[in-house]
Structures are given as structure tokens and as C-alpha cells.
Amino acid sequence: MLDWVLDLLFPPQCPACGRYTERRDTWCDSCFAGLVKPHRLPLDAEMYSLFDGGVWALGVYEAGLRDMLRQLKYDGKKGLLPGLHRYMAAGLRQLPLAAGNGRQEGLRCNKSRADGDVSRENVLAVPVPLHPDRLKERGFNQSELLFREPLAALDIPLQGALVRCRATTPQFGLTAAERRGNLQGAFALAEEATAAGDALNGKKVILVDDIMTTGATLQECALVLKEAGAASLMGIVAASGRK
Ligand SMILES: [Zn+2]
Incomplete structure (x- = not known):
């Protein structure tokens, strides 16, 4: 249907x-x-030791935002992406992603003593992967869809450096300990990253996901990234139920 007829x-x-708004599938001003x-999410000691750059949520997982994220993920409504990207970009701009952002914490690219150069060269974003079966069924990784474009606008590349090598039962309804057990060994380094050898070595890695509940998924992924030589880790989720 023609857009104007639809409108x-x-x-x-x-x-x-x-x-009523001017644009479809996005919020009023x-x-x-x-x-x-x-906002920076509260972490337990183990998570804190892994994520030296903290774990950040760009907003709270409720009302309209929750509906849009769910519709993207479960109904494949990609028409929602422009509105969601506008939201993501506005949130990412406020995070300490690189030098000169004026905040003390986060993934600051230290000034190199040798040449005084400040760059984002060493910063790399990695999405939490889906199991290949789930990816096939859904057709996309929602974290990748949400983050790739807004991060590219900040010159931060997104690389699928992790794979989910084991299907896991849904985390819903499990206790924290059960969630950990359920996820143990579920993630590994992707073949390309393994082949490149030092792909993550010395990098400041930003692990991205759509939402964070207990953080068990982020934690398991972080262990693999650290093992692969990531120098610094920050987590960013589109939204979290934690305020
Ligand atoms: Zn409104």
C-alpha cells in the first residue's frame, strides 16, 4: 500500500x-x-571484575520500548528499526565510548605516549550470538540489527567474534545458579576470530545485547572474550528491567 494512503x-x-506523530513506528518527541x-547497571563482584568498563543499559525495558523490542525480535518487524536506531544512537552518544567524552569510566582509548594519537582503532563491538538453529529460524540476530548501524556512525565496527555452540533451554523461570549452569560452555570464539589468532588481543571490546536480565549470558560471553585476550570489556544493552 502507498505510504500516504496508509497514513x-x-x-x-x-x-x-x-x-499522533509525523513518522510511523517511532515515538513522539x-x-x-x-x-x-x-544508566550503569549494578554488578556483582565477578561481573565487575570482568567488565571494567561497566555494563550499561540505554533505557528501561518497559512500556513502548519493550513492545518495540519484542516485536522486532519475535515478529521480525524490521520496519521498527529506524525508530529503534534513533533511540540507540541517542543513548550511545551519551556513553563513554572513547576518549574525549568527558567521563571518567568506560572504554577510554588511552593516549598513546609514542605518538599522542587518540583513536577508536582498538575498539570493537561483539554481539551476543544466537545458536545457529535459532538464527536460521529467526533469520537475524536482533542485537546485531539494533547495534550495527548506530555503532558504525561512531566508527565502531561490529564483529561476530562469538558463536553459541550449544543450544540452551530458555533462561526464563530458572534460578540464578541454574542460569549459570545452563550457559556454561555455551559460547566460544568464532572460527574467523580463532583463525585470525590475535583478533581480540589487546582490544577494547564492547559486548552488545538487546536486553539484560540477570547478566548470566553477558558473563559467559565475557569469559570467552577475556580468554581470547580482550584488554578491556564494556557491556551495552538496548534496555534492561533494572533501573
Ligand atoms: Zn508519545
Whole structure:
């Protein structure tokens, strides 16, 4: 259907407050302003020791944002991506991703003493992988879809350096200890990253995922990345239920 016909019949509405908006599948300006809330998530000692750059959520997993993330993931509604990318980009811009961002913590690219160069060369983003069966069934990795474009705009490449080598039962309804056990050994370095040998060596790695619940998934991935030589780790999720 032609867009203008569609707009006439079903005027675009803000998914959070229902107000009519100019663009489809994105929030009105006032909802958008309240949605972008980058915050550092509280971590236990083990997670803290792995993620020296912290784990950040770009917003809170509730209301309209939760609906859009779910529709992207489970219904494959890629038409939601422009709106979600606008949200992601606004949140990422506020994080300490590189030197000169004015914050003390995070993945700062240290000034090299040799040439005084400050760059993002050493920064690499890695998405939490899906099991190949799940990827085949869904057709995409939602974390990759959410993060690739907004990170590219910041000159940060996204590389599928991890694979999920074991199918796991859904984490829902498991205790924290069960979640850990369920995920142990579920992730490994992807073949390309292994073949390249030092692909992650000395890199400042940003592990990205759509949401974080207990952090068990991020933790297992972090162990593999550290093992592969990542010098520094930061986690970023599109949203988290934790405020
Ligand atoms: Zn609204």
C-alpha cells in the first residue's frame, strides 16, 4: 500500500502514548526524550571484575520500548528499526565510548605516549550470538540489527567474534545458579576470530545485547572474550528491567 494512503487510513501514532506523530513506528518527541536513559547497571563482584568498563543499559525495558523490542525480535518487524536506531544512537552518544567524552569510566582509548594519537582503532563491538538453529529460524540476530548501524556512525565496527555452540533451554523461570549452569560452555570464539589468532588481543571490546536480565549470558560471553585476550570489556544493552 502507498505510504500516504496508509497514513491517511491509519495515521502514525506514538507507541508509548498513542498521540499522533509525523513518522510511523517511532515515538513522539516528549516520549522519546523520556525514553533515552543510559544508566550503569549494578554488578556483582565477578561481573565487575570482568567488565571494567561497566555494563550499561540505554533505557528501561518497559512500556513502548519493550513492545518495540519484542516485536522486532519475535515478529521480525524490521520496519521498527529506524525508530529503534534513533533511540540507540541517542543513548550511545551519551556513553563513554572513547576518549574525549568527558567521563571518567568506560572504554577510554588511552593516549598513546609514542605518538599522542587518540583513536577508536582498538575498539570493537561483539554481539551476543544466537545458536545457529535459532538464527536460521529467526533469520537475524536482533542485537546485531539494533547495534550495527548506530555503532558504525561512531566508527565502531561490529564483529561476530562469538558463536553459541550449544543450544540452551530458555533462561526464563530458572534460578540464578541454574542460569549459570545452563550457559556454561555455551559460547566460544568464532572460527574467523580463532583463525585470525590475535583478533581480540589487546582490544577494547564492547559486548552488545538487546536486553539484560540477570547478566548470566553477558558473563559467559565475557569469559570467552577475556580468554581470547580482550584488554578491556564494556557491556551495552538496548534496555534492561533494572533501573
Ligand atoms: Zn508519545
